[in-house]
Every structure is written in structure tokens, then in C-alpha cells.
Amino acid sequence: MTIAAVAPSARPVSIPVGEILPWAVFGELIFLLVLYFVGAEQGATSIFPGMYIHEFVHDGRHLLGFPCH
């Protein structure tokens, strides 16, 4: 019984940092925007008047442990 050596068929692909950086910055901005709306969009830090956005993200707010009421 012989064991044949198996050559890896998939090679890692190198992705230059210059191609990832704009998408990383974009993702960071989206993340911070969502984090603001979920975590801080109420009361004194509210941009939009009313409670519509707060009520829309209310369950996520409690799920993530942000203080609410």
C-alpha cells in the first residue's frame, strides 16, 4: 500500500493593501454609522427628531447591551 502525496490544488491569492484599504475604510464608516444609530441615536445625541429611529433599532440596542431605559 502506497500513500500518494497530494499537492495542494489551491494557492493563496495575495491581495494588495491598496485594493483593500478603500473597502476597509468604507466598511468602517458603515460600521460606525450603524453603531451610532443603534447605540447613541436618542436624547441629547439625537440627530433626527422623534423616536422613530430609536424604536426601529430598539431590539438591537437591547441585544447589544446598550443602556436604553
Ligand SMILES: [Zn+2]
Ligand atoms: Zn429599550
